[in-house]
Amino acid sequence: MSVLVVGASAAGLTTAEALRRKGFRDPITVLGAEYHRPYDRPPLSKQFLLGDWDETRTRLRPDTMLTALDAEFVLGDPAVALDGHTVHTTSGRSLTADHVVIATGLTPRRLPGPDLEGVHVLRTLDDAAALRRSLTPEVQVVVVGDGVLGAEIAATVCKLGLSVTLAGPQAALMEAQLGAVVGGLLGELHTAAGVELRLGVAVDGLTGVGGRVSGVRLANGDLLPADVVVVALGAAPATGWLEGSGLTVENGVVCDEYCRAADGVYAAGDVARWRAEDRLVRLENRTNATEQALCVAANILGERQPYRPIPYFWTDQFSTRLQVHGRPSADLTIAEGNIGERFVAHYRDAGRIVGVLGWNAPKQTRAHRQHLVRT
Numbered sequence: 001m002s003v004l005v006v007g008a009s010a011a012g013l014t015t016a017e018a019l020r021r022k023g024f025r026d027p028i029t030v031l032g033a034e035y036h037r038p039y040d041r042p043p044l045s046k047q048f049l050l051g052d053w054d055e056t057r058t059r060l061r062p063d064t065m066l067t068a069l070d071a072e073f074v075l076g077d078p079a080v081a082l083d084g085h086t087v088h089t090t091s092g093r094s095l096t097a098d099h100v101v102i103a104t105g106l107t108p109r110r111l112p113g114p115d116l117e118g119v120h121v122l123r124t125l126d127d128a129a130a131l132r133r134s135l136t137p138e139v140q141v142v143v144v145g146d147g148v149l150g151a152e153i154a155a156t157v158c159k160l161g162l163s164v165t166l167a168g169p170q171a172a173l174m175e176a177q178l179g180a181v182v183g184g185l186l187g188e189l190h191t192a193a194g195v196e197l198r199l200g201v202a203v204d205g206l207t208g209v210g211g212r213v214s215g216v217r218l219a220n221g222d223l224l225p226a227d228v229v230v231v232a233l234g235a236a237p238a239t240g241w242l243e244g245s246g247l248t249v250e251n252g253v254v255c256d257e258y259c260r261a262a263d264g265v266y267a268a269g270d271v272a273r274w275r276a277e278d279r280l281v282r283l284e285n286r287t288n289a290t291e292q293a294l295c296v297a298a299n300i301l302g303e304r305q306p307y308r309p310i311p312y313f314w315t316d317q318f319s320t321r322l323q324v325h326g327r328p329s330a331d332l333t334i335a336e337g338n339i340g341e342r343f344v345a346h347y348r349d350a351g352r353i354v355g356v357l358g359w360n361a362p363k364q365t366r367a368h369r370q371h372l373v374r375t
């Protein structure tokens with residue numbers, strides 16, 4: 001029995017490792033679009049962008065561990081089509097296996113309009129390296145996007161001592177994700193450090209001179225001058241290569257509760273949208289990539305494990321770490337500690353605790369997680 005994993009990153013590598021740990025000795029191939037050996041993405045907007053970590057430090061495993069895995073890594077050759085259990089690649093390879101695991105993650109959204117020099121997105125190591133190179137002294141940076149990635153990038157650019165403005169349509173940073181109270185606190189953190197926030201107004205487009213970006217135009221007519229623009233408007237599941245595969249692809253690869261998209265075809269990580277009771281769920285976070293891959297490996301080996309995680313993500317902005325377990329709602333109460341320092345908050349839905357947020361309080365947050373039930 002052979003396994004082909006498409007996507008050589010967090011979910012893909014974990015699937016291969018979990019199979020080996022469980023005693024699977026048959027061939028495993030890991031196909032990746034990028035030339036890099038598997039690396040981790042969370043440091044890209046933090047330690048790597050700041051210059052504290054180099055490329056080697058972002059690697060998920062040292063070479064010795066990759067060799068010991070005894071899997072064939074085919075890197076720098078994106079999949080272009082899936083036909084049954086056969087994957088076709090850009091270079092013309094055809095790879096067939098008894099089980100195919102789709103772990104291709106996301107592709108960042110861009111602003112419409114012509115390509116302009118100085119405009120960046122941040123998803124890959126190459127994206128991060130290009131952005132880091134552009135952050136030279138005196139540049140004026142505008143981050144477009146008020147979600148978690150935009151907020152992290154603005155914080156890092158500010159820590160580098162550069163002038164940075166963050167623009168987005170929400171009234172508060174990460175408001176849709178964490179609510180107005182936490183969004184307001186994050187805003188205070190950013191403003192105190194020197195980030196200029198232009199919230200509550202959508203971005204209309206970019207302006208350029210001679211093929212280089214010169215500014216960001218807001219819907220109210222204001223123009224934010226910029227030498228470097230980072231577009232952090234979210235990302236879409238990387239499923240273009242699955243067109244014509246016969247799989248159901250709707251905002252991700254639609255799977256059953258066992259993360260199975262078709263007979264012998266599974267999906268894991270950011271790209272997977274699986275059935276959790278009466279709804280379909282897709283999560284974009286690092287912990288899910290690992291946990292879902294572990295579940296997929298178990299199910300390939302016939303264990304029939306339904307995937308029922310308690311969602312979790314963290315974000316680091318300036319010296320604050322936010323940790324979020326479960327599902328934030330609009331109803332937030334402080335459960336422990338004090339706002340402005342370290343605290344734990346509960347999110348409720350119909351009186352039941354559905355989410356726990358920790359603000360610089362890792363130990364306490366873990367303790368409160370017990371209030372949550374699985375998806």
Ligand SMILES: Cc1cc2nc3c(=O)[nH]c(=O)nc-3n(C[C@H](O)[C@H](O)[C@H](O)COP(=O)(O)OP(=O)(O)OC[C@H]3O[C@@H](n4cnc5c(N)ncnc54)[C@H](O)[C@@H]3O)c2cc1C
Pocket residue numbers: 006007008009010011012031032033034040041042043044045077078079080103104105106122123124149238241268269270271284285286287289312313314315316
């Ligand atoms: C800058 C950044 C910071 C983040 N910070 C945090 C954080 O602080 N906390 C947190 O919880 N989460 C964070 N995340 C999210 C986390 O990194 C992702 O949830 C996680 O990487 C998902 O893993 P994955 O393996 O599903 O997808 P990915 O890591 O995106 O990997 C998918 C892989 O598939 C490859 N691929 C794509 N298309 C093809 C194809 N056609 N053929 C072959 N290979 C293909 C890609 O090149 C990529 O290597 C961050 C993400 C980014 C980008």
